[in-house]
Amino acid sequence: MTKAIIYIPNKNPMQSGAAKSNKWILEFITKDPTKNPLMGWESSSDTLTELKLEFPSKEVAISYAKKKKIDFEIIEPKKRKTVKKSYADNFLK
Template structure:
């Protein structure tokens, strides 16, 4: 049976904003990773691992996985903590 992970990818550290951070990704797990004896790289004969599907919502990704009978693991995004600071706080302590 196929296994997959559904998640929202982390933003690029070179970005400062949160735009384009609302896509849910369905990514397949590798069934049988092997090590290439010549180069030592990890390889697999499973081509589904190269496939990443994008969805606009979590529900669409879950429904797709259920419809295609894909066993999935859902990774919920963490809430971002924002601390409101004032410039004057630098001088009050």
């Protein structure tokens, strides 16, 4: 049985905007990772780990996983705190 996680990816730390942060990703988990003795890289014979599926909402991702009989775990996004600042705050004390 395949196992997957459903989550919203983090925004790029180099960008300040929150665009493209509303898509949900279904990503498969590696069953049996092996370590390459020569280079030390982690590899697997499971090709599903290379697959990332994008969905417009969490409900669509869950229904897809249930339809395809995929065990899944949902990672809820953390709410981001926004602190409203003004340029004048630099000079007030």
